[in-house]
Amino acid sequence: MKVLVPVKRVIDYNVKARVKADGSGVDLANVKMSMNPFDEIAVEEAIRLKEKGAVEEIVAVSIGVKQAQETLRTALAMGADRAILVVAADDVHNDIEPLAVAKILAKIVEEEAPKMVILGKQAIDNDMNATGQMLAALLGWGQATFASEVVVEGEAAKVTREVDGGLQTIEVKLPAIVTTDLRLNEPRYASLPNIMKAKKKPLDEKTAADYGVDVSPRLEVVKTTEPEARQAGEMVPDVDTLIAKLKEKGVV
Amino acid sequence: MAVLLLGEVNNGELSVDATAKAVTAAKSLGDVTVLCAGASAAAAGEAAAKIDGVAKVLVAEDASLSHRLAEPTAALIVSLAGDYSHIVAPATTDAKNVMPRVAALLDVMVISDVSGVVDADTFERPIYAGNAIQTVKSKDSKKVITFRTSTFDAAGEGGSAAVETVGVSDAPSLSSWIEDKVAESDRPELTSAKIVVSGGRGVGSEEDFKVIEALADKLGAAVGASRAAVDSGFAPNDWQVGQTGKVVAPELYIAAGISGAIQHLAGMKDSKIIVAINKDKEAPIFQVADFGLVADLFDAVPELTSKL
Ligand SMILES: Cc1cc2nc3c(=O)[nH]c(=O)nc-3n(C[C@H](O)[C@H](O)[C@H](O)COP(=O)(O)OP(=O)(O)OC[C@H]3O[C@@H](n4cnc5c(N)ncnc54)[C@H](O)[C@@H]3O)c2cc1C
Numbered sequence: 001m002k003v004l005v006p007v008k009r010v011i012d013y014n015v016k017a018r019v020k021a022d023g024s025g026v027d028l029a030n031v032k033m034s035m036n037p038f039d040e041i042a043v044e045e046a047i048r049l050k051e052k053g054a055v056e057e058i059v060a061v062s063i064g065v066k067q068a069q070e071t072l073r074t075a076l077a078m079g080a081d082r083a084i085l086v087v088a089a090d091d092v093h094n095d096i097e098p099l100a101v102a103k104i105l106a107k108i109v110e111e112e113a114p115k116m117v118i119l120g121k122q123a124i125d126n127d128m129n130a131t132g133q134m135l136a137a138l139l140g141w142g143q144a145t146f147a148s149e150v151v152v153e154g155e156a157a158k159v160t161r162e163v164d165g166g167l168q169t170i171e172v173k174l175p176a177i178v179t180t181d182l183r184l185n186e187p188r189y190a191s192l193p194n195i196m197k198a199k200k201k202p203l204d205e206k207t208a209a210d211y212g213v214d215v216s217p218r219l220e221v222v223k224t225t226e227p228e229a230r231q232a233g234e235m236v237p238d239v240d241t242l243i244a245k246l247k248e249k250g251v252v
Numbered sequence: 253m254a255v256l257l258l259g260e261v262n263n264g265e266l267s268v269d270a271t272a273k274a275v276t277a278a279k280s281l282g283d284v285t286v287l288c289a290g291a292s293a294a295a296a297g298e299a300a301a302k303i304d305g306v307a308k309v310l311v312a313e314d315a316s317l318s319h320r321l322a323e324p325t326a327a328l329i330v331s332l333a334g335d336y337s338h339i340v341a342p343a344t345t346d347a348k349n350v351m352p353r354v355a356a357l358l359d360v361m362v363i364s365d366v367s368g369v370v371d372a373d374t375f376e377r378p379i380y381a382g383n384a385i386q387t388v389k390s391k392d393s394k395k396v397i398t399f400r401t402s403t404f405d406a407a408g409e410g411g412s413a414a415v416e417t418v419g420v421s422d423a424p425s426l427s428s429w430i431e432d433k434v435a436e437s438d439r440p441e442l443t444s445a446k447i448v449v450s451g452g453r454g455v456g457s458e459e460d461f462k463v464i465e466a467l468a469d470k471l472g473a474a475v476g477a478s479r480a481a482v483d484s485g486f487a488p489n490d491w492q493v494g495q496t497g498k499v500v501a502p503e504l505y506i507a508a509g510i511s512g513a514i515q516h517l518a519g520m521k522d523s524k525i526i527v528a529i530n531k532d533k534e535a536p537i538f539q540v541a542d543f544g545l546v547a548d549l550f551d552a553v554p555e556l557t558s559k560l
Contacts, residue, residue: 016514017380026384038496098352099361122496126379128364133322133352142426143322145349148489158430162489163345164443164498165262167433170321173426182479182496183489218361219388222374227385230521233542235533239555242527245543251447251504251525252471252560 001115001152001174002057003046005080006105007039009064009071010125017125023223026125028092035071038120040078040187041180045150046118047079048185054152055116057081061108063101065089069203076198077190083201084108088208088215095126100208100215102134107211109139114175116157121146121179132179142172148183253282253372256310256332258341258350259300261288261320266296269444270342272303272406277399279407281338281372283307286413289328291318294415301413309413314420319429320346326353327423333358333394337372343398343499351398360392365499367403381495381518401443402501402522435488442474442491447504450476450493450520451486454509454530454549458486463550464508467557476500476520478510494519508549512537529553 011017012032020027035043049055060075062068063086072083086104088096109117122129136143144150144159148167151158152174160169162181172178190198208215236242246252255278260267266288278284285308288296297311310332316324329350333339339354341347343365355362367385368376374389375397442448449471451464461481468475477487479494493500495518505523510516512528512535520526521540528541529552538544545552 011380013515017383019384026380097361099356099359102356124381124495127377127381127495128352128362129348130352130355130362130364133349134356134362136322137326137353137356140424143349143353144427145322146345161345164490165432165434166488166490168319169430169433170319170427171430176426181489182492183483218392219363219390222387222389224379224384224386227378227382227521230526230540231542232539233526233544235538235544235546239545239547239552239559242543242545243556243559246504246525246527249525 001055002059002112003049003055004059004061004109004112004114004117005042005046005075006061006117006119006131007043007071007075008036008123009033009062009068010036010123013037013124019224019226023225025093025221025224035074036120036123038122038180041182041184042118042120043075043078043080044185044187045180049152050079059084059112059114061086061105063088063096063104065092067092072203073198074190076201077195078188081201083203084206085203086206086208096215097217097219098128098130098134099218100213101131102138103213104208104211105135106138107213116174116176116178118178118180121181132177136177141176143177144170144172145179146181147178148181150178150184253337254335255282255284255338255340256329256336257284257286258329258347259286259288259296260342260344260346261290261293261296264290264292264295266299268299268303269406269441270344270401271300273401273404274340274342274399275303275305275407276404277366277369278338278340279305280369285310287312287329287332289317289325291315297415301415302409302411304408304410306411306413309415310418311415312418312420316423316425317420320350321427321429322349322353323426324423325350326357328420329354330357331421332418336394338395338397340397340399342401347398351396355396358394358396360394360396361390363388363390363395363397365400366397367400381514382521383514400499402499439468440472440474442476442498443500445474445502447471447473448476448500448502449473449506450478450510451481451508452478452510453480453484455481455486461486463553467506467553470557470560478516507537508553510537511535512540
């Protein structure tokens with residue numbers, strides 16, 4: 001079967017986001033960008049399914065600015081077979097909303113006919129946690145979100161999900177949407193030879209207009225502000241002092 | 253304007269805390285109707301009717317709605333959506349699974365993890381692991397929203413809303429439930445506890461996590477963990493606090509052997525009082541702590557447990 005893996009280019013998870021002084025957003029100029037960590041887990045899972053013989057082809061897709069082709073090259077270097085870049089924005093500060101992304105992905109699914117789409121459960125920039133569920137809705141497919149284990153069994157996948165109460169295991173008919181949680185796997189690093197090889201793998205370039213999808217936002221950003229900073233506290237020398245302080249505050 | 257609120261129902265029981273917090277968040281948007289869905293949901297409906305500020309309760313019972321599978325639950329909500337301007341839920345994993353699906357079926361953008369309501373169209377939500385707060389104004393005709401429960405106080409009791417039963421339309425069966433692995437615990441729930449004691453990689457093993465649990469039990473607290481502690485198998489996934497785990501804001505949060513990565517801070521920095529115990533005096537957790545103790549947690553935590 002074929003698997004589609006959407007990947008997003010986001011601020012690197014080690015970088016602390018800074019709000020622009022004019023309140024218009026988070027400053028992404030000259031900031032280190034990387035593949036969204038949950039999407040790395042999605043790529044890794046697709047590769048493992050391929051290594052197990054359950055998957056023949058892995059197609060990586062990215063929707064955003066042109067520079068997202070670097071993210072796609074990373075996916076190709078990890079082990080994806082080919083890539084599709086959909087240019088939908090010309091400024092990195094212009095985040096394409098999950099609904100629009102899901103609409104473009106739905107069109108690509110029509111063309112590519114994968115049996116499974118594996119996405120990260122959330123992008124660490126907008127923290128929306130929505131694209132996979134929205135794509136499942138648009139396609140009328142079943143969804144298995146927040147996966148910590150995926151087993152493909154014939155025409156279904158058995159997926160263990162991380163939920164508030166612990167773990168839930170469900171079976172979802174294929175074709176289906178899977179979104180990844182942190183414990184699904186540990187993504188591999190691309191080796192240097194594979195990075196070289198990835199440069200020769202096919203990467204198609206498209207635009208949102210090619211798919212006839214309007215990507216204008218439904219949510220107008222009114223402003224972006226810094227959260228209230230916490231007051232710096234005090235260091236205590238020992239446990240007794242700590243207990244005294246906590247009693248003073250009335251919390252123990 | 254009218255609000256449909258998806259009550260948090262698990263195995264026929266209402267999670268009153270999460271639901272009541274969402275009621276507080278939703279009240280200013282219009283009359284609140286709570287939907288309780290499940291294989292059995294009548295008792296949950298009765299409980300929801302008692303939440304102060306609830307105008308009406310809808311109970312939907314059908315075998316397909318057990319275990320909160322996303323597809324039938326979303327189909328049910330969409331079948332009811334016509335009457336409402338806002339469709340909302342507490343931002344639990346169940347609602348995060350269902351609500352974006354609802355939004356896409358209605359061709360509207362979901363607004364996740366809302367921490368503030370400005371007006372009927374305008375909402376605040378944290379982005380970038382809480383390093384920025386974005387105010388967004390929705391242009392959609394209907395708003396589909398999940399509320400970050402840690403920022404809203406639970407509505408009290410004292411309501412007596414009318415309870416109605418609603419029919420469930422047939423939805424294609426796309427997924428099925430196999431099993432739940434839920435650890436039974438007498439401890440308070442992480443997201444509603446007054447005190448949370450969390451351990452990180454510094455705890456070192458599942459066995460040694462008992463040190464953290466002993467302090468939690470002494471304080472009647474819930475137990476939390478960092479991602480590193482969960483990834484290493486010291487603690488179960490449902491204990492993870494952070495950007496991509498649970499968000500908590502207790503009266504007291506004690507972090508032991510946790511360095512204070514931004515992803516962890518995103519889940520606990522709104523706690524009233526933060527205590528950090530770490531043997532590295534440079535650990536970033538001290539920058540957000542009200543009280544910091546540089547110590548080996550295997551000395552300090554048992555000492556706390558015995559002296560409290
Ligand atoms: C996509 C993504 C999502 C993430 N989501 C989350 C999330 O939701 N929640 C989360 O927590 N993290 C999350 N993380 C991980 C986060 O970046 C950190 O890696 C993690 O929080 C570190 O956990 P830690 O503080 O326990 O471990 P470490 O950073 O290794 O810190 C361990 C600390 O323990 C101290 N220590 C060691 N031994 C002792 C001792 N005997 N006594 C006292 N102190 C001791 C050390 O000094 C150190 O400060 C996420 C990361 C990514 C990429």
